[in-house]
Each structure stands twice: as C-alpha cells, then as structure tokens.
Amino acid sequence: MLIAEPLQKAIDELSKLPSIGKKTAQRLALHLLKSDLSNVEALVQSLTELKSKIRFCSSCFNLSVDEKCDICNSTKRDRSILCVVEEASDIIAIERTNEFNGLYHVLGGVLNPLANVGVDSLHIKELITRIDEKEIKEVILALNPDAEGDATSLYLIKLLKEYPLKISRIARGLPIGGDLEFADAATIGRAFIGRISL
Amino acid sequence: MLIAEPLQKAIDELSKLPSIGKKTAQRLALHLLKSDLSNVEALVQSLTELKSKIRFCSSCFNLSVDEKCDICNSTKRDRSILCVVEEASDIIAIERTNEFNGLYHVLGGVLNPLANVGVDSLHIKELITRIDEKEIKEVILALNPDAEGDATSLYLIKLLKEYPLKISRIARGLPIGGDLEFADAATIGRAFIGRISL
Numbered sequence: 094m095l096i097a098e099p100l101q102k103a104i105d106e107l108s109k110l111p112s113i114g115k116k117t118a119q120r121l122a123l124h125l126l127k128s129d130l131s132n133v134e135a136l137v138q139s140l141t142e143l144k145s146k147i148r149f150c151s152s153c154f155n156l157s158v159d160e161k162c163d164i165c166n167s168t169k170r171d172r173s174i175l176c177v178v179e180e181a182s183d184i185i186a187i188e189r190t191n192e193f194n195g196l197y198h199v200l201g202g203v204l205n206p207l208a209n210v211g212v213d214s215l216h217i218k219e220l221i222t223r224i225d226e227k228e229i230k231e232v233i234l235a236l237n238p239d240a241e242g243d244a245t246s247l248y249l250i251k252l253l254k255e256y257p258l259k260i261s262r263i264a265r266g267l268p269i270g271g272d273l274e275f276a277d278a279a280t281i282g283r284a285f286i287g288r289i290s291l
Numbered sequence: 292m293l294i295a296e297p298l299q300k301a302i303d304e305l306s307k308l309p310s311i312g313k314k315t316a317q318r319l320a321l322h323l324l325k326s327d328l329s330n331v332e333a334l335v336q337s338l339t340e341l342k343s344k345i346r347f348c349s350s351c352f353n354l355s356v357d358e359k360c361d362i363c364n365s366t367k368r369d370r371s372i373l374c375v376v377e378e379a380s381d382i383i384a385i386e387r388t389n390e391f392n393g394l395y396h397v398l399g400g401v402l403n404p405l406a407n408v409g410v411d412s413l414h415i416k417e418l419i420t421r422i423d424e425k426e427i428k429e430v431i432l433a434l435n436p437d438a439e440g441d442a443t444s445l446y447l448i449k450l451l452k453e454y455p456l457k458i459s460r461i462a463r464g465l466p467i468g469g470d471l472e473f474a475d476a477a478t479i480g481r482a483f484i485g486r487i488s489l
Binding site: 095096097098099100102103105106107109110111112113117119120121122123124125126130132133135136137139140141142143144146147156157158162163180181182185188189 | 293294295296297298300301303304305307308309310311315317318319320321322323324328330331333334335337338339340341342344345354355356360361378379380383386387
C-alpha cells in the first residue's frame, strides 16, 4: 500500500471538490496532517455547521441562518425593487458593489433543457407570488450573460410584461480595466449596441 | 452582513489551506453547501480520521496507521538499504517509481538555521540509532536539490562517514521529458558534472 488508508481516503474526498486535483488534494491532506489538531477541528466544525446552520430564505432563497435572510429582514432596503439572480453567490458579488439597495430573488439556476432544468425547477412561481403582492415596482434581471442566462431572461421578460412593472437587465459591455484590443467580438458588439448617448 | 456567518466561517477556514485563496474558498464552501449532506459528512469524517488514525512509524517516521508502517513491516523489502528523505510525502513519490525496495528514514525537515531548525529538531539521532544496529549496509540520501537539502546532505555525509557504509546521493540532471534549451544553468551544469561514461 503506497499511502496509509486514512490519508488516501482524505485525498479522495478532497479531490472531489471543484478545482482540486489529485496532487492538490494530496498537498492539502498532508498539510492538515501536519497542522495542529485544533486547526483541523476548526475546519471540520465550520464545514459541519455550514450544512446544519444555513438554509434558504423563505422569501428570496438567499442563504440564511434564520427563516428570512438579513437582506429581506432589513428595514433599510428599498422593498419596491427586486433583483433576480441565478445563485445566492451572485448576491454576494452584487452586494460588494454597494450599487443596489433593493431586495433579491434567487432563481436557483437557469432554464437549461439539456440539463433537464425547466420552469418548475426554478423559483419562478415564487417570484410571481412576490410580484402579485404588488409592493414591487421594478425588476432588474441580473442573470449571467450566456446562452442559458439570456434564454431565461427572455422567458422572464415575456412573463413579467403582464404586470405593471419597470423591467430592466444589467448592462453588458467592456469590463472595467479591460482592454478593447483583447476583448472578444461578442462583448465589443454588445458594448456598441448598448452605447449610451452623452 | 454580506455573507451568512456560518458560510463566512467556512470560507475563512478553507482559505487557511495552502494554495486556497478567498475566491477559491468561497467557491468550495458554496459547492459544499449545494452538495448532498452525505458528501459533506464523508469529507468531514475523512478529515477527522486523518488526524485521529494516522501517526508516525516508530522506526522510520513514515505515516502509518499501526506502530510500524507497512514498509517497515514488509518482509519483501531489502533491510540493508536505507533511503533518507525530508518528508513522508517524499516516500509516496519514490514508491511510485518502483525503483527502490529498501527501507526509508524520514528526517522531518532539513537543517535551516533561519527557521530555527537544527540537528535536534530532525530525526538524525534516530537515524544513527538505526545504523548502530548494523543491519544497514547502504544509505541513499534523497533530499531536495536546494540549498537546505544540500547543506543537510553534507552534514549527514560527514556524520555517516564514521560508519562502514556505502553512501550515495540521488542524481541531479535534466528531468525526463525536459528540454535542454529551457533548463536552467544550474541543472545543466549538474548534468555535465554527473555525466555517466558509456
């Protein structure tokens, strides 16, 4: 036996994680083996609590410790604007910008017939229920700028057109700090289509 | 609060691991959050057992489940040859080659005065004890080809010269599949010094 069995098992489990290959998993496992027991216990506890303590917000499906997430519970947020995102991780990214002060709605994915993700697999029904409550005046679609994200946006636009809402989609164009020379044709094309008159 | 506290904690703990930055840690934590509970439990258990079940072989300081490691316990190994390595992970790398059938001795590091690693911090005393038992006829030094590894090798050579032993050091030269054009000068120089007459 090349590697002691508990070490091999830890390597196997670690290499199941995304972007962690066999070699990285081995390095991580050997690092943990050399670390103090308290460090490993802290990691193990944090992973256990990650699964046991976090659930989905009953209103927007953001990650939450309580029944409703901090954003839905906050009294400082504009409850008339709703930003629709694919995943809870997108909320983290948007919150970092400090550009949005409304509420969110996490779809839990995008329409993808090839992966068997249809309308019923996403939290679209719950989105409509929230809009039916009439507090929401504006919906911003912030799905990923790819084929599935675009298809889902188009579907939602069609659906939401029935309601007296302002609907918008976040802009596509050159990323800040990006280089026109190295940007792909689709991005430059979008930047031209979405040009703003000054 | 941007990120739910248990998630933030898991991200913090994961990002303490080597080669895992904040962004990777967040991706890993979100992946685990989406995974089945059984997957996370398997990972957590493997990490717990990693620390609780693995100890160091009392003879060679290799990683082991029992008091002596599988290599020291094996009846198929040549007990007259000893290969000295820095870390237990080096044994895994050497065993993969199938070129060595002797026993190992893990130093647990290399001499490094700047990091306060002296002779007493390494398993050098235990190495001498094993050699005193007179079963060993040959010692192969397989430390890393860097400044500390070289210094430690030189120290060990001086120490082992007192004993009736065949002492050798693994060869340095161009790595297999390497390109002479892109090899560094030190490596090419070593390859010339270590040339083998045909």
